[in-house]
Amino acid sequence: xxxxxxxxxLIQLVLLGVVCWQFYNALFKQQPPEQPDQTVxxxxxxxxxxALAASRRNAxxxxxxxxxxxxxxxxxxxxxxxxxxxxxxxxxxxxxxxxVAYETILSAYTSGDRMALQRLSSSDVYSTLEATxxxxxxxxxxxxxxxxxxxxxxxxxxxASEDAMQVTLRFICELVTxxxxxxxxxxxxxxxxxxxxxxxxTFARPIAxxxxxxxxxxxxxx
Numbered sequence: 001x002x003x004x005x006x007x008x009x010l011i012q013l014v015l016l017g018v019v020c021w022q023f024y025n026a027l028f029k030q031q032p033p034e035q036p037d038q039t040v041x042x043x044x045x046x047x048x049x050x051a052l053a054a055s056r057r058n059a060x061x062x063x064x065x066x067x068x069x070x071x072x073x074x075x076x077x078x079x080x081x082x083x084x085x086x087x088x089x090x091x092x093x094x095x096x097x098x099x100v101a102y103e104t105i106l107s108a109y110t111s112g113d114r115m116a117l118q119r120l121s122s123s124d125v126y127s128t129l130e131a132t133x134x135x136x137x138x139x140x141x142x143x144x145x146x147x148x149x150x151x152x153x154x155x156x157x158x159x160a161s162e163d164a165m166q167v168t169l170r171f172i173c174e175l176v177t178x179x180x181x182x183x184x185x186x187x188x189x190x191x192x193x194x195x196x197x198x199x200x201x202t203f204a205r206p207i208a209x210x211x212x213x214x215x216x217x218x219x220x221x222x
Contacts, residue, residue: 078158166204
């Protein structure tokens with residue numbers, strides 16, 4: 001299922017298109033991407049054994065996750081573990097909020113809204129983005145872009161422990177983007193070429209926190 005541009009306001013589309021490619025470059029060219037916390041899955045064996053064991057037995061045939069995950073048992077197993085530990089977790093609500101967070105983070109990156117980036121990102125991700133914002137401002141560069149298509153994200157991985165949960169999604173968009181310098185010269189991109197961008201983002205939150213306390217903790221190239 002794809003989500004066309006009709007569901008978004010013009011300002012949101014412009015902001016998303018403007019920064020998607022630049023955001024990708026900022027995270028992957030400035031420093032190696034932060035990897036998801038590998039201790040999360042290790043801790044699963046020691047957390048709520050009865051509930052988690054039941055979730056593992058039922059993950060393969062749990063049709064709840066069929067429409068929101070990529071094929072394979074990994075994401076479904078993780079989502080079953082999450083719901084076993086947090087009965088209030090709603091995967092469709094999470095997807096809606098993740099899409100809003102995706103747009104908000106990209107919008108904040110384009111506008112230089114450091115407070116929003118800090119609120120929605122882990123310290124490592126924020127440090128990388130803040131540094132590239134400062135560099136971009138120093139170069140006096142600006143971006144012209146338009147979004148062609150934004151697909152509905154899919155969950156590619158999910159993990160849970162007794163204290164935390166994390167969910168990884170693939171976001172795919174197509175856009176036209178060009179970066180210009182202070183004298184309007186083209187530095188990157190092309191004013192008519194469509195670029196397909198595929199990002200894999202991992203969000204995490206403590207289990208004890210609210211449904212709205214997800215933070216971007218890692219990005220990886222797809």
